[in-house]
Amino acid sequence: MATIFQALLVVTSCLQVCIGTSTTSPAFSVSVPENVAVGETIFSLTWIQAGEKAELPCNKMEGDPYNRFTVTKNCTVVVANPLDWSVQPVYLLNIRSGHRNTSVQVELTDINGYPPVYNETCQTPVRPYSNRKTEDLLFQLQFSGEVVTESGDILSGNKVYHNTSDLWKIKPPFDWQIQTDNGDCNVHIVSYDTYIDYLNTLQQLWDKNIHQLKCTSDSKLPGIVIDLYNLKLNIEKDEPRRATLKKYVPESVVNNRDLNFLLIWSWPFPTTKTVSYSCDVPSDIDFSFKSNDIRALVNIEYLDIGITPVGCPVGKYGLRCQRDCICKNGARCHGFNGACKCPPGW
Incomplete structure (x- = not known):
């Protein structure tokens, strides 16, 4: 059964300067379970930006073709859309922080029983x-x-x-x-x-x-x-x-x-x-x-x-109706396990 992400993110490489690259291009590796909740912070680069000017915020440049992540102005990487290990197990995000580019590799771990099946x-x-x-x-x-x-x-x-x-x-x-x-x-x-x-x-x-x-x-x-x-x-x-x-x-x-x-x-x-x-x-x-x-x-x-x-209200699922549905584009959210059923044409 799928579990909500609770303090499971593991930063597997705290700071690693790649050999043969500029010292202005640090690389990081982060491992997170594929069922991490939307809205969760998985990494923060705020300390890197400490020496940068405030008017130079972080921007995500490439490496996220499905728009699964967002990067805030203060260099925090946040899950924007549901992840799926079977779709893409590894993301290599290129983030511009001020005058430097930062590489963040996000590795997903496969979770048994996720994503849920719409039964x-x-x-x-x-x-x-x-x-x-x-x-x-x-x-x-x-x-x-x-x-x-x-x-x-x-x-x-x-x-x-x-x-x-x-x-x-x-x-x-x-x-x-x-x-x-x-x-x-x-x-x-x-x-x-x-x-x-x-x-x-x-x-x-x-x-x-x-x-x-x-x-x-x-x-x-x-x-x-x-x-x-x-x-x-x-x-x-x-x-x-x-x-x-x-x-x-x-x-x-x-x-x-x-x-x-x-x-x-x-x-x-x-x-x-x-x-x-x-x-x-x-x-x-x-x-x-x-x-x-x-x-x-x-x-x-x-x-x-x-x-x-009796079901859950719109936008909720789970036996206690305490979880938020993540279905979009008119898909129906399964009240039992949160799986999504796409409407015709999707």
């Missing part, structure tokens, strides 16, 4: 403009079920979630906690908590050797799969699960011994209509139940999950 199977609707800024999810999530308390009371109800703060009460999730695959419409959400009742429930599941829960779909789509990982154990011995875990979770989190359990929710994203799932939950596991003034340990009789795609 019409999970093409989402475009959400009409709304002043209700709290509705920031690409989908609406509904839980409904029935539970039995320790005293034998039967409680039932449902809850609808349509914004980030519903699902993550304390703070928004990290980018790695919500991932979408490149073109197969799969969603992966990583969750963890330190709440004692939550941990007790997961410990019961683990002790009963239940490391995966499934929710079956009422459609042709595959169901929801919830994988349970115990970070306290030596997961290095379980190579298949270790490989899956490290595919979606940073190494620092996997090795964090302050965390106990971690869940990875995976499911294919529906396109235009609500898909309902019925979850197979063991009836002898105690779950913490909170509703208004009621708080109790309960056993789940049944649990159903409904997922309805």
